[in-house]
Amino acid sequence: MRSVLLTGIKKFEIKNIPLPEIKEENEVLIRIKTVGICGSDIHYYTAGRIGSQVVDYPFTIGHEAAGIVEKVGKSVTKVKEGQRVAIDPAVSCGVCDQCKAGRENTCRKLLFLGCPKQLSGCLCEYIVMKENSCFPISDSMTYEQATLSEPLAIGVYAVERGMLKDKMNAAILGAGPIGMSVLLVLRTMNIGNVYVTDKLNYRLGFSKKLNPAWVGNPDQMDVVQEISDHDPLLMDVVFECSGDPNAIKQGIELLKPGGNLVIVGIPEVDEISFPIHELRRKEITIINVRRQAHCTQKAIDLLQSGKINMDFMATHSFTMNEIEKAFELVSGYKDNVMKAFIIIE
Ligand SMILES: [Zn+2]
Ligand SMILES: [Zn+2]
Incomplete structure (x- = not known):
């Protein structure tokens, strides 16, 4: 599959890498459709780090995404093949004191999509996530809207x-x-x-x-x-x-x-x-505020019910080949950008 790799400060390369595989029964293979560019991605692009989180090149960034389920592990019940989903980029362990207290956002073993030394990001064609991170969306919801459920x-x-x-x-x-x-x-x-x-x-x-x-x-x-x-x-x-x-x-x-x-x-x-x-x-x-806990479904419901409409914030879309143009635009606050997307075809 094609993946965008960050290879240095303000340097991207698009490379063919092996398709990720489902290794655990509760995992889901997702074909990515849309990726939102976030301020944290920009920090990795311009500085190669956020505080002590330093990129080891080459690395795939990106954590705001929506896509379609390609394949599911044996025990998965939350989603099925062909289902359109929003993705919660945080993966908590489910067994530590924080998770047991309902504080998955401060999980002792928290892993985050597109975060150096944690999980490879979603600026690529396919990712594997736990089913807990997949949130089905209605047919009327666009992938851009589903991606905006993350912020x-x-x-x-x-x-x-x-x-x-x-x-x-x-x-x-x-x-x-x-x-x-x-x-x-x-x-x-x-x-x-x-x-x-x-x-x-x-x-x-x-x-x-x-x-x-x-x-x-x-x-x-x-x-x-x-x-x-x-x-x-x-x-x-x-x-x-x-x-x-x-x-x-x-x-x-x-x-x-x-x-x-x-x-x-x-x-x-x-x-x-x-x-x-x-x-x-x-x-x-x-x-x-440390990211969020238990609010992904609430955000999707607010968007699906029409109580919140964020469409006016979706200002720019680019293809994977235009990745540098997209990151230059967002990092420079050019052309009145609010939220820019990479559309993965
Ligand atoms: Zn973000
Ligand atoms: Zn935990």
């Missing part, structure tokens, strides 16, 4: 972790695909005002389609001051989705006493300092 699931989980109640106000700092997923989920709820910030004005344009109370660019204005002018009692929950340490600081300033800071974005630095007295006086709760 949406993180939005669903982040909102659950944020514990918003009716009429509460929230701010989303960073309007990339994850920040937008949080906003889409908030829009299905009966909450108060939502404020959105991003350093890219075109991304604020995307968020405006969902009618937030206000949007602003922190490079062009004092966003804390502006939001405080609108809502002097400040925010109940802030979702930090940018990974920018300055946004974490703004998030703390934007919270009212007793507020929740939900950290979803992945910073490039290893350590960040916090204004401890402000956190203490306001009794702020900091909540971390």
